Amino acid sequence: MKIITSGSRYIDIDAYASCIAYRHLLALKGINSKAVSTAKLNESVTQNLLDLDVKLDKYEPKEDDEFIVIDVSDKNFFDNIVKQNKITEIIDHHTGFESYWNEKLGENSKIEFIGAAVTIIFELYEKENLQDKIPKDIAYLMMSGILDNTLNLKAKITNNRDVIAYKKLEKISGELGDYASKYFMDCEQLIEKDLKTALENDTKIGVISKRLPSVISQLTIWNKHNFLKNKDLIFNTLNKFGNEWILNLICLKEGKSYIVASNNILLQEVKDILKGDIVEYYLECKEVWLRKEIIKVVEECP
Numbered sequence: 001m002k003i004i005t006s007g008s009r010y011i012d013i014d015a016y017a018s019c020i021a022y023r024h025l026l027a028l029k030g031i032n033s034k035a036v037s038t039a040k041l042n043e044s045v046t047q048n049l050l051d052l053d054v055k056l057d058k059y060e061p062k063e064d065d066e067f068i069v070i071d072v073s074d075k076n077f078f079d080n081i082v083k084q085n086k087i088t089e090i091i092d093h094h095t096g097f098e099s100y101w102n103e104k105l106g107e108n109s110k111i112e113f114i115g116a117a118v119t120i121i122f123e124l125y126e127k128e129n130l131q132d133k134i135p136k137d138i139a140y141l142m143m144s145g146i147l148d149n150t151l152n153l154k155a156k157i158t159n160n161r162d163v164i165a166y167k168k169l170e171k172i173s174g175e176l177g178d179y180a181s182k183y184f185m186d187c188e189q190l191i192e193k194d195l196k197t198a199l200e201n202d203t204k205i206g207v208i209s210k211r212l213p214s215v216i217s218q219l220t221i222w223n224k225h226n227f228l229k230n231k232d233l234i235f236n237t238l239n240k241f242g243n244e245w246i247l248n249l250i251c252l253k254e255g256k257s258y259i260v261a262s263n264n265i266l267l268q269e270v271k272d273i274l275k276g277d278i279v280e281y282y283l284e285c286k287e288v289w290l291r292k293e294i295i296k297v298v299e300e301c302p
């Protein structure tokens with residue numbers, strides 16, 4: 001059985017949508033597969049999306065399972081069910097491991113630095129001319145994945161391919177252009193209900209760069225005011241992950257990132273790279289930064 005899966009600690013709507021959409025594409029091509037995850041779903045997978053008729057599959061390990069891994073290509077972060085020597089395909093949009101997988105899998109390694117992994121999945125539908133066979137529910141999932149990972153198509157990482165895929169999916173879903181605000185308000189409500197859990201579920205742990213702490217948390221919200229009031233809660237929650245951490249709070253209404261760091265030296269170091277102004281205990285950036293963009297810019301710094 002082909003098992004489509006993603007990361008280990010938590011998965012977001014891009015990964016969730018990609019696994020489900022790819023299962024449907026394979027089914028249209030007559031290939032049986034399961035979309036599976038043992039990770040927690042983070043708050044980008046809203047209740048409205050969980051209530052749709054399309055869902056993940058239950059997993060029972062079988063000897064002949066093969067794995068298709070989406071939205072992650074660093075093997076340290078694969079879902080625990082993945083057997084590395086049984087991976088047949090990787091679809092991702094994070095940098096760092098593309099030459100490794102290209103060498104191993106050839107054309108079955110599809111790693112491209114664009115806004116969302118699910119954009120690559122949409123293009124695979126188009127390649128087979130099967131985009132008109134995308135059900136509405138799956139179109140909603142795919143649109144949400146693009147919106148979340150590109151910050152409403154405004155993040156620097158956004159590629160024209162993401163914009164084109166989103167517009168086409170909008171037509172397929174029949175939405176009349178207000179889907180983004182609907183989706184992001186759903187997300188904010190979920191985060192507000194339990195900020196501590198949201199922080200925990202969106203914290204990535206692992207050494208990525210010598211110049212950044214190994215703990216990097218990120219939350220996407222609509223309005224910053226409710227969150228930056230919670231300094232104690234933020235510090236208490238993130239201190240449990242390690243001595244050094246940063247939190248990237250993305251505020252879509254202001255169109256800016258606010259960075260909180262475990263200490264002032266670290267905050268100053270982040271300021272030297274991302275620029276902006278230190279206000280109270282956080283750095284107010286001039287623009288929106290995604291975690292993966294911060295990592296990229298730090299690595300490119302001399």
Ligand SMILES: [Mn+2]
Binds near residue numbers: 093116117
């Ligand atoms: Mn992604």
